[in-house]
Amino acid sequence: MWLGMGSFEMALVYVLCILAGLWCLIYGIFFWKTQDRPDDVRGASDWEKEERELQ
């Protein structure tokens, strides 16, 4: 049986764990390479004031 395991399911989950970890590593590294840039997000400077205006 694969990897010395007693069932296909256990060999599969062992490999899936390693692949998931490597996938996360590679995904993150892709963003290491790109230059850090500010977000296109707007914060609410005074949420309660905005809320009063909206109402």
Add this chain to the structure above:
Amino acid sequence: MGEGILFKIVLTIIYVLITLYLGYRGWKETKVAKDYLLAGRGMGSFVMAMSYGATFISTSAIIGFGGAAALFGFSLLWLTFLNIFVGIFIAFVFFGTRARRMGLALDAHTFPELIGRRYRSPFLQGFAGLVIFIFLPVYAGAVLIGLARLLEVYLGVNYYAALIGCSFLIAMYVMTGGLKAVMYTDAFQGTLMFVVMFVFLIGTYWMLGGVIPAHTALTDLVAQYPASLKKAGMIGWTQGAVPFSPIWLTIYTTIVLGVGIGVLAQPQLSVRFMTIKSEQQLKKAVSFGGIFILCMTGVAFVVGALTNVVFWEHPVLEKVVDGVTKKVPAIAVAVAGGNIDKIIPMYIDTMWPGWFSTLFVLGMFAAAMSTLSAQYHAGGTSFGRDFYEKYLLGRGDTLMVTRIGVALTILFTLLWGLVLPGSIIAIATAFFFGLCSSSFLPVLVLGLYWRGMTRAGAVCSMVGGFLISSLYALFVHQKESVAIGLTKALFGLDTLVSSFPPMSWPWKMQFVDQNVIAMPIALIIAVVVSLLTPKMDKAYVDRCWRNFK
């Protein structure tokens, strides 16, 4: 004083000094409520990922679940897969980025505040805050008990002194430095945990001759597998369980789904997404988070299962044979006298050198302290920002009321730690995970992704999920129902389904986690009620959505 004890004390002092220094740095940088509640929304990828991971993984995840893996074997690795894929990748890339964008648009400072403002409902914010403030200390109590027991065994400190001393040490930096202090110390503690677990894995495989020989030896040991577990449906450590048998349902619904999916709705973890300084930093954090979790639960489960081979090939269990005391081969649970919580500590004590034993215990301190500090902070903000300011006396000095909330959370955690036995508290931990999933997850997910979700849908889903999860745990799910004893007192039964014929589906429901029942029902309630009730004001929903393209 022996050299070994001196080495332990010196290393412990160095560890405490570094922790206090990082706590002091957090305090120096904490000026306003945003710093205390959200670490100034300026954290980088490494600190955020390590803080998320170290908060996620407590001592029980390594020692308790590692011991459980010595019984259930590699089937627990499904939890590791879910921890990485759902708990890190899906959580960071999909939920995290969206929660951060909406959190900024609504100027939300806590997890309940994000939900409350998304639905324009102070009730939801207060209800979520109260649920967290009441039930989080029970979960924290479990972690605190583990930490105090560890100190008692490792340094010979009195258990009650350890309980109070640990609470005081963590209180010092959480109350003063807020989330900045918590996250800086988490990053240091997480790094220590990573190094310890990496060495633990390499050493174990090296001891057993490599990866495949170690697995093959465990596969060949199947004849020694406990008969009681075989009867309940397990086949072996590397063979898994019979599908839909009672033990399969316990492993896959409680351990794998309950904890694997439940992590998405943990308030002390979700708030981390709102602390990071940019979306790009959050995506960078995926690499640190994924490898960290693989090295935590992945290593604990693999090593836990392999302790059976270690104790079989290097006997430590002593038995009297023909009047002579001999060391005989035995599986891990037999070596630990039936107490699975002792398996990992016994493996460390009998098979590893003293220097690693000391490092491992420090790693476990780090795991417990990083989880506890986040729980104290989340409990404090839930009381101060979400409950007190919404329901009691209106707006106050957020920093002051949150610090009072942290102090109250620490006090309640200490009381749980003093009053309840460890077995009850471990059950309460699973209960908290289930409660968070069914109460918060549908409301959070639909709130982030569906403009048509209404306030009425969210209120019905959160209250309904809370009630269904609580009632199911009290009356149907065997683990909580038997421990609490209310069903026995009212109906004379262990659970309401105990009287059905054994192995029938109604009878098997006592092994199905409340998450699997309550969360889908809460999700259906949210969708149906939202479709039947008036939509929220379009201008308001546009405001919630203004950071989404």
